[in-house]
Amino acid sequence: MAKVIIDPVTRIEGHLRIDTEVSNQRIVNAWSKGEMFRGFEALLKGRDPFDSPVITQRICGVCPVSHAVASCKAVENSLGIAIPENARLMRNLILGSNYIASHLTHFYQLSALDFIQAEAILKYRGSNRSLRNLRTWVEQEVASKKILPAAPFLPHLKGDYPKDQAWNFRALQHYLESLDIRKDAHTMAALFGGKMPHTASMLAGGVTTRLTPDLVENFRVRLLRIRQFIDETYLPDVLQAAKLFKNYADIGSGNAIYLAYGVFDEKDGPFLPGGLLQDGQQRPLEPKKIAEQTFHSYYREGSPRHPYQGETLPDAEKDNAYSWIKAPRYAGMPCEVGPLARLMIAYKSGVAPVRKRVATLLAQLGWQERHLNSVLGRHATRALETSIIAERMELWLDQLTLANPTVGEIPSTTSGQGAGLTEAPRGALGHWLTVEQNKIDNYQCIVPSTWNFSPAGQEGEPGPVEAALIGTPVATGSQGLEAARVVRSFDPCIACAIH
Amino acid sequence: MKITRRTFLKDAGLVVGILGLSQSAVPQVAEALELLASGRAPVLWLQGQACSGCSISLLNSESPSPADLLTRYLSLYFHHTLSAATGVAARKVLEQSIADERTVLVVEGSVPAGMPKACTLGDETFNELLIRAAKGAQAVVCVGACASFGGIPAAQGNPTGALDVPTFLQQAGIEKPVINLPGCPTHPAWSVGTILHLLRGSLPELDELHRPKAYYNELLHDQCPLFAKYQIQEFARLPGEDGCLFKLGCQGAITKADCSMRGWNGGVNWCVRTRGVCVGCARPEFARDRDYPFYRIHESATNGPRDKES
Numbered sequence: 094m095a096k097v098i099i100d101p102v103t104r105i106e107g108h109l110r111i112d113t114e115v116s117n118q119r120i121v122n123a124w125s126k127g128e129m130f131r132g133f134e135a136l137l138k139g140r141d142p143f144d145s146p147v148i149t150q151r152i153c154g155v156c157p158v159s160h161a162v163a164s165c166k167a168v169e170n171s172l173g174i175a176i177p178e179n180a181r182l183m184r185n186l187i188l189g190s191n192y193i194a195s196h197l198t199h200f201y202q203l204s205a206l207d208f209i210q211a212e213a214i215l216k217y218r219g220s221n222r223s224l225r226n227l228r229t230w231v232e233q234e235v236a237s238k239k240i241l242p243a244a245p246f247l248p249h250l251k252g253d254y255p256k257d258q259a260w261n262f263r264a265l266q267h268y269l270e271s272l273d274i275r276k277d278a279h280t281m282a283a284l285f286g287g288k289m290p291h292t293a294s295m296l297a298g299g300v301t302t303r304l305t306p307d308l309v310e311n312f313r314v315r316l317l318r319i320r321q322f323i324d325e326t327y328l329p330d331v332l333q334a335a336k337l338f339k340n341y342a343d344i345g346s347g348n349a350i351y352l353a354y355g356v357f358d359e360k361d362g363p364f365l366p367g368g369l370l371q372d373g374q375q376r377p378l379e380p381k382k383i384a385e386q387t388f389h390s391y392y393r394e395g396s397p398r399h400p401y402q403g404e405t406l407p408d409a410e411k412d413n414a415y416s417w418i419k420a421p422r423y424a425g426m427p428c429e430v431g432p433l434a435r436l437m438i439a440y441k442s443g444v445a446p447v448r449k450r451v452a453t454l455l456a457q458l459g460w461q462e463r464h465l466n467s468v469l470g471r472h473a474t475r476a477l478e479t480s481i482i483a484e485r486m487e488l489w490l491d492q493l494t495l496a497n498p499t500v501g502e503i504p505s506t507t508s509g510q511g512a513g514l515t516e517a518p519r520g521a522l523g524h525w526l527t528v529e530q531n532k533i534d535n536y537q538c539i540v541p542s543t544w545n546f547s548p549a550g551q552e553g554e555p556g557p558v559e560a561a562l563i564g565t566p567v568a569t570g571s572q573g574l575e576a577a578r579v580v581r582s583f584d585p586c587i588a589c590a591i592h
Numbered sequence: 593m594k595i596t597r598r599t600f601l602k603d604a605g606l607v608v609g610i611l612g613l614s615q616s617a618v619p620q621v622a623e624a625l626e627l628l629a630s631g632r633a634p635v636l637w638l639q640g641q642a643c644s645g646c647s648i649s650l651l652n653s654e655s656p657s658p659a660d661l662l663t664r665y666l667s668l669y670f671h672h673t674l675s676a677a678t679g680v681a682a683r684k685v686l687e688q689s690i691a692d693e694r695t696v697l698v699v700e701g702s703v704p705a706g707m708p709k710a711c712t713l714g715d716e717t718f719n720e721l722l723i724r725a726a727k728g729a730q731a732v733v734c735v736g737a738c739a740s741f742g743g744i745p746a747a748q749g750n751p752t753g754a755l756d757v758p759t760f761l762q763q764a765g766i767e768k769p770v771i772n773l774p775g776c777p778t779h780p781a782w783s784v785g786t787i788l789h790l791l792r793g794s795l796p797e798l799d800e801l802h803r804p805k806a807y808y809n810e811l812l813h814d815q816c817p818l819f820a821k822y823q824i825q826e827f828a829r830l831p832g833e834d835g836c837l838f839k840l841g842c843q844g845a846i847t848k849a850d851c852s853m854r855g856w857n858g859g860v861n862w863c864v865r866t867r868g869v870c871v872g873c874a875r876p877e878f879a880r881d882r883d884y885p886f887y888r889i890h891e892s893a894t895n896g897p898r899d900k901e902s
């Protein structure tokens with residue numbers, strides 16, 4: 094049996110190693126290994142609970158807003174703080190902007206180079222200015238005789254990159270163009286958030302930003318331009334990739350146990366609802382069924398613990414451990430979280446815009462529902478979700494009331510216990526908190542990539558990505574490109590997963 | 593291969609000949625060529641205990657734009673989040689970059705000095721890799737609070753014994769020019785400005801903590817739009833109230849950075865303008881002490897925040 098190791102997995106957030114065993118040109122075994130630990134939960138102990146949105150945002154520079162939302166909610170939930178309407182809406186808008194930036198970056202900067210023949214640029218003869226500049230640059234780089242010309246675009250792993258030059262040119266052009274669009278999404282988040290990454294306005298009790306008409310219209314103008322890019326460029330590019338790599342609608346299927354906590358609070362509940370979807374059966378979310386195991390993780394002990402009882406005691410030398418990521422389970426089951434899980438649950442729950450858009454997507458691609466559970470299905474649902482959320486953001490923007498407050502009253506309660514459940518771009522995110530006399534007594538986070546990239550559990554059952562890798566067909570002499578495509582479709586964020 | 597002045601003069605001679613210029617133009621052309629080449633000095637970007645926020649912030653650069661940065665200004669030999677090279681290809685690229693003595697090493701994130709296995713890459717610990725990479729580099733740029741001063745991983749409790757990069761390298765006996773660009777994250781203007789300065793072949797002027805004076809010379813409090821409120825002692829006591837944020841916990845008065853002048857994300861906003869406190873993310877002691885909360889919500893609002901030196 095041949096071993097193929099991908100270490101480091103680049104074009105993701107953080108330090109991830111993937112080990113696979115290949116037999117008869119298929120992956121038969123896989124290990125997901127998270128390789129960087131900081132210990133946020135230990136650092137939070139003894140701090141003021143209001144510190145937690147500032148600290149936990151720094152878990153991740155790609156999705157800081159989700160951590161801010163989760164920790165604000167956890168503090169509000171534990172101390173009984175209510176927030177005004179404007180704060181709820183602004184959180185949705187800042188979070189929505191973060192989703193857009195994160196999803197665009199994921200497709201173009203992180204994933205697209207697996208589906209593009211970058212060298213094709215040398216054959217470009219068209220008149221697009223940015224592509225001509227790119228060609229000239231690559232030519233100069235090659236002529237310069239430097240050891241690594243055209244880095245970071247080259248070199249890449251060997252593999253089946255497309256020969257369709259029109260696609261290669263178009264995708265490269267959009268790689269460059271999307272850089273400005275994702276930056277603009279960050280600017281949008283900063284209008285209400287103060288700065289990005291790591292916002293300054295989000296605190297338990299509300300959002301400090303004062304609403305003014307120019308702020309709202311500044312946001313609106315940017316949103317319109319970004320929506321145009323999402324609908325006219327991003328989504329069509331993903332559909333085109335799906336047509337070019339048809340086989341990847343059957344590769345990378347996960348265990349089809351989908352979990353979501355619900356996100357984007359509206360008056361009568363989250364816009365995208367939470368729940369558990371298993372064997373096509375949808376059930377309401379029961380957070381008490383969540384527990385984390387550490388049998389194969391570098392932490393002392395191993396027995397499953399609900400996050401209120403959770404602990405984080407590192408043991409870098411532990412036998413049998415192979416990852417710094419813990420293994421969260423829902424009623425003992427590994428679950429897939431992320432845009433695919435979110436949209437499947439919203440679809441089954443009958444959320445109108447989601448039902449319509451998913452049906453259209455399936456028709457456009459000639460797919461059955463099962464094709465969504467694949468590498469391409471994850472990219473497609475992520476793009477579709479970006480469009481759906483961006484559209485909804487206009488509604489939230491219109492619901493802001495300039496004259497009303499943005500921060501609620503902060504009661505003098507000093508002890509309590511609470512959870513903040515939301516969704517990050519990569520899936521279900523929870524912070525669990527116990528406060529004693531105004532100090533954090535225990536803080537536990539279970540982050541989307543903790544779910545997806547978890548190692549094997551107590552029964553030896555593989556984590557979701559490990560399971561999705563098993564069965565992946567690989568070319569003779571593969572250096573791991575096929576596995577990397579499967580892994581990246583989950584949009585790994587390892588700084589998040591371990592924290 | 594090291595490109596010398598002589599190579600540039602030779603190349604310049606050829607260029608002058610081809611363009612039909614007089615020989616007196618040779619030194620000028622040589623200089624231009626040298627600048628062009630040095631403008632592309634390779635950058636090796638490593639991530640230790642980091643959140644990638646400084647990398648994401650780099651992509652928010654206004655001018656040059658991120659696309660220009662990638663394809664005109666930087667020769668980004670390796671970057672964890674951007675390199676096409678992955679797995680075996682990435683390992684090879686890393687080794688080639690380390691071997692190139694012109695490399696400018698950029699480090700994002702702290703070093704788990706007390707628990708080396710808390711960050712690994714390939715079969716090597718990040719700590720070992722960092723030492724190898726720093727030995728071969730012409731200069732080391734620490735982006736962000738974590739690399740410069742330890743940041744949040746090194747906050748009280750510090751379970752991995754996280755250290756800032758300059759102290760770690762010093763303990764390993766490595767002497768290289770070091771530049772600190774604190775901030776959580778680093779503002780793209782600070783990182784881009786500094787890297788471009790370096791690639792032009794000279795060190796920017798630094799203060800005693802190795803921060804470029806161009807960005808970190810003044811307390812941001814002095815340029816704050818709420819400074820007038822501070823002077824007339826009009827203070828907000830709770831979030832959402834009018835007035836200077838000093839008594840709410842704002843650390844602007846002890847933080848050296850140009851946020852209040854420059855703004856963030858294209859200048860559309862910054863912490864205090866959005867009426868959040870400055871949490872002192874550019875300070876050496878950022879987040880360090882658990883007994884000093886960022887927001888002084890629960891204490892009697894009569895005492896001002898601590899006045900430690902920055």
Ligand code: SF4
Binds near residue numbers: 813819820
């Ligand atoms: S808000 Fe902060 S930076 Fe501004 S004047 Fe007050 S203390 Fe200084």
Ligand code: SF4
Binds near residue numbers: 849864
């Ligand atoms: S104002 Fe303070 S907290 Fe905000 S970015 Fe500047 S130094 Fe950091």
